[in-house]
Amino acid sequence: MTASTTRCTTVAKSRTPRASRMAAVAAIAVAGSMLLTACGDQTNKPKQANEPSGPPPIAAPLADRLPQDIRDKGVIKVGSDIAYAPVEFKDKDGKTVGIDPDLADAMSRQLGVRFEFENATFDTLITGLRAKRYDIAMSAMTDTKDRQLGIDSETKKKVGEGVDFVDYFNAGVSIYTKKGADQGIKGWADLCGKKIVVQRGTVSEDLAKAESAKCVKAKKGKITIEAFDNDQQAQTRLRAGGAHAGSSDYPVAAYTVKTSGGGKDFQLVGQQVEAAPYGIAIAKGNTQLRDAIKAAMDAIIANGDYKKVLDKWGVAAGAVTEAKINGGS
Known part of the structure; x- marks a missing residue:
């Protein structure tokens, strides 16, 4: 194998007479294009099956x-x-x-x-x-x-x-009700004697249990708590009229109120509490x-x-x- 086929940085000087210089330039351009293709320009080269696509990965700093x-x-x-x-x-x-x-x-x-x-x-x-x-x-x-x-x-x-x-x-944690039907619920203390739907194992469930104990102590009637595996099930129950209110974390409650039924199903009531x-x-x-x-x-x-x-x-x-x-x- 000659040096001209293995190295990509050396191009022989042309000794072409002046009269044929234009033709020589064209020839050199074609040759240069071929050399670039062979040595560094991969634009038209078929990609191999194990060849990575896209730019080289950047090392993850951590x-x-x-x-x-x-x-x-x-x-x-x-x-x-x-x-x-x-x-x-x-x-x-x-x-x-x-x-x-x-x-x-x-x-x-x-x-x-x-x-x-x-x-x-x-x-x-x-x-x-x-x-x-x-x-x-x-x-x-x-x-x-x-x-x-x-x-x-x-x-x-x-x-x-x-x-x-x-x-x-x-x-924090928020309460929401059916839109236009808050039934006097402005906060947790207003849930005595009412039913709330929550997701099982959440802070909302813990708050409902704690508030229910206060209601019983004040002889205002306990809060009936219905807990579900996920928040969507709780929303469905409230939407169908199976409870007076629902509770979840503020970002979730706000998103639910905004998107459920195009914003026509629910409303937030009171302020979020227990920010954590x-x-x-x-x-x-x-x-x-x-x-x-x-x-x-x-x-x-x-x-x-x-x-x-x-x-x-x-x-x-x-x-x-x-x-x-x-x-x-």
Whole structure:
């Protein structure tokens, strides 16, 4: 093989007479084009089956923060109740969308692994973490001391080892009723003797139980609480007239009021209460993964991706300026 076929930077000088210079220029142009094609211009080259598409990948800046087993798998498995719009839900094409999936996508660019959401009922997520079905739980979960310590919020008995949280958003709890039919409900104290629908295992259920105890003590009649596996079931029950009110986290209640029936089904009543942080739950002892998730969340807060997500979904009022570990009370 000659040097002219193996090197791409050397072109022989032309000794063509002046009279035929134009023809020589054309020939050199064609030859140069062929050389470029052979050596560096891949525009018309058929792509091989194992050849990557698109630009070369950019190294994820925080990849080395992750545990090695997750880096090897290339995926973080996320337990989530994917029926809680706009935090996480299925769109008309069945794709998982919402605030949490968008934040997870932004964090994936920092960590260099995919976040794979797996659907489950909300009250089984922490159990799933303990059983190692998921690496994290990201599902509009309020960070509370009881959850950190593995204590049942109703019985106050120890039921597990608890979880750690990376807090990333603030949200309160709201009440909503059928539109034009608030039946005098302006806040939690007005629910005595009435029926409320909630999602099982949520702060809304805890608040309803606590308020019902106050009602009984004041001899105003207990609150009848009907709890469902997901918030959409609770909404359906209220829409059909099976309860006086519903309750969920403010971003969810506001989205429901705005979108259900084109905004004609429900209305918010009173003010949101019990503002507290949403946390990404990670099993106790998995501190390397916890700290990597915190670093990734801090990074997207700093680079503006976090703000873009919250603005997109209209929930900028719940933004935080930094992620915190176990900031709930």
